[in-house]
Amino acid sequence: MAANSNQIVVEEVIFLGTGTSGQIPSVSCLSVPRPTCAACVDSVKPNSRNRRRNTSLLVRARVAPKSPRQDVRTHSNGNGTSVNGDAVHTVDPNLSAAAAKSHVRNIVIDVGKSFYEGAIRWFLDYGITDIHAVVLTHEHADAVLRLDDLRDWTMYRDDQPSLPVFLDPPTMAAVSRLFPYMVDETKATGSGLVPKIKFCVFDPTQPFNVLGVEFAPFVVPHGKNCTSLGFRFSNVTYLSDVSDLDEKAYEWIDGSDIFIVDTLKEVSHVSHFGLDEALAASERIRPAPRQVYLTGMCHLMEHHSSNKKLAKLYASGSIGMPVECAYDGLRLDVRDKSPTSLVAAERITASIRQQQLRPTVAAVKQAASKAQAEAASVATAAQPADAGRPIWADAHGRVQAALTAELQSRSAEVSTADLIAMSEKP
Structure with missing residues (x-):
């Protein structure tokens, strides 16, 4: 992503x-x-x-x-926006x-x-x-x-x-x-x-x-x-x-x-x-x-x-x-250094906006459950040598461990x- x-x-x-x-x-x-x-x-x-x-x-x-490799120099296009390569914001x-x-x-x-x-x-x-x-x-x-x-x-x-x-x-x-x-x-x-x-x-x-x-x-x-x-x-x-x-x-x-x-x-x-x-x-x-x-x-x-x-x-x-x-x-x-937490937060936000509803505990839990499954899939596909990947991809190969730790007691x-x-x- x-x-x-x-x-x-x-x-x-x-x-x-x-x-x-x-x-x-x-x-x-x-x-x-x-x-x-x-x-x-x-x-x-x-x-x-x-x-x-x-x-x-x-x-x-x-x-x-948009990408750490992308040229970050910008210039005005004259109508209130700035241009950064092919990305405009x-x-x-x-x-x-x-x-x-x-x-x-x-x-x-x-x-x-x-x-x-x-x-x-x-x-x-x-x-x-x-x-x-x-x-x-x-x-x-x-x-x-x-x-x-x-x-x-x-x-x-x-x-x-x-x-x-x-x-x-x-x-x-x-x-x-x-x-x-x-x-x-x-x-x-x-x-x-x-x-x-x-x-x-x-x-x-x-x-x-x-x-x-x-x-x-x-x-x-x-x-x-x-x-x-x-x-x-x-x-x-x-x-x-x-x-x-x-x-x-x-x-x-x-x-x-x-x-x-x-x-x-x-x-x-x-x-x-x-x-x-x-x-x-x-x-x-x-x-x-x-x-x-x-x-x-x-x-x-x-x-x-x-x-x-x-x-x-x-x-x-x-x-x-x-x-x-x-x-x-x-x-x-x-x-956020937790891959599942970051993806979950993004998915929860998207779910709430799509439904145009204030979040409920049930909605948050449902969105988080779906996000965890997707996070595992995305992080597994990430290449460890890809320096341009988002921060949650740094957990390549450790997603299942992170999920387990999330469910365990924090009173180590x-x-x-x-x-x-x-x-x-x-």
């Missing part, structure tokens, strides 16, 4: 923030004569993994060329010329109170220069309050069109109240020093496209009178603010290789998952995710001791998959010491 000329592959995510609205450290913890809060005391050390800003995630995707009008040429897409989820500080730290560390789109989960300050700072990525750039910001109707209403001058230019000062933003309001019950990356939103409770959005994109589910999940949500979450979930602290909370709830939600996912990352932690979840506890739970078989606390600056390669016997050592590697 050859890649389409404009196929977008989500390659990695970077955690720009993994903390609560209050962030870590807490000034009140550090200002007492003898501070005793382990997380806050540790957080002021250089490169501490207890330093946590508001939850925010950078999703990085790349346009996959539409140039997204939301991208600058430089970004379109680089084939990279940087999509930020949430720009809360500490977003700019996080960008200063992690954009510089990872050599990131552009933001191409923003997606918002909900209307709270820890998700939207630094929208104005997006001006730094839009001002004085003649080739930069308006930055698309994707949000649901309730969040759009809140943004209109908070930043009227960004929504209505007649309410600005006239200096022009405001971010060039194009607000893209989406239906939270339907998938939407962000520069070629499909996001599937689903509404979740965030306390008694609030809601937030979870997002499924590629093989990742991201849930930064959640207090409960129903079966409809799992229709989107099921099949995720990587599950990123809100975990405020060990005990339950009215507007966020506690640790037990986050672990229960992770165990409910079918098939089990390859990895679970906790985010949105307060200072009661000290990074190192929490990861030691989670490693022991996994080693003892108390939980069925690896779980660990994420940390600001964590960079994950999320490209690994020593607690080894797991702790792995969880704390810098």
Whole structure:
């Protein structure tokens, strides 16, 4: 199966923030004569993994060329498209010329109170220069309050069109109240020093496209009178603010290789998952995710001791998959390395679109079963020396082993010491 000329592959995510609205450290913890809060005391050390800003995630995707052997030089044909050999793909009008040429897409989820500080730290560390789109989960300050700072990525750039910001109707209403001058230019000062933003309001019950990356939103409770959005994109589910999940949500979450979930602290909370709830939600996912990352932690979840506890739970078989606390600056390669999972995801998506129905658990299982059989056939036919084959073909000769491993328990016997050592590697 050859890649389409404009196929977008989500390659990695970077955690720009993994903390609560209050962030870590807490000034009140550090200002007492003898501070005793382990997380806050540790957080002021250089490169501490207890330093946590508001939850925010950078999703990085790349346009996959039709073939690695194909000449990637492009030229305009004068009608809004670019030509790449005999392949033609539409140039997204939301991208600058430089970004379109680089084939990279940087999509930020949430720009809360500490977003700019996080960008200063992690954009510089990872050599990131552009933001191409923003997606918002909900209307709270820890998700939207630094929208104005997006001006730094839009001002004085003649080739930069308006930055698309994707949000649901309730969040759009809140943004209109908070930043009227960004929504209505007649309410600005006239200096022009405001971010060039194009607000893209989406239906939270339907998938939407962000520069070629499909996001599937689903509404979740965030306390008694609030809601937030979870997002499924590629093989990742991201849930930064959640207090409960129903079966409809799992229709989107099921099949995720990587599950990123809100975990405020060990005990339950009215507007966020506690640790037990986050672990229960992770165990409910079918098939089990390859990895679970906790985010949105307060200072009661000290990074190192929490990861030691989670490693022991996994080693003892108390939980069925690896779980660990994420940390600001964590960079994950999320490209699907399982041949059956990638083919299944593509087949599931095609099946859903063909039927024009939202996915059900039964539909996902049926499509996945068909995809597994096809994956075995396709991978067996692949030639190991073919460097141009898609990544799932790298499993030539090992598909049956991969299928067997998928069905086996993920609680392989690994020593607690080894797991702790792995969880704390810098």
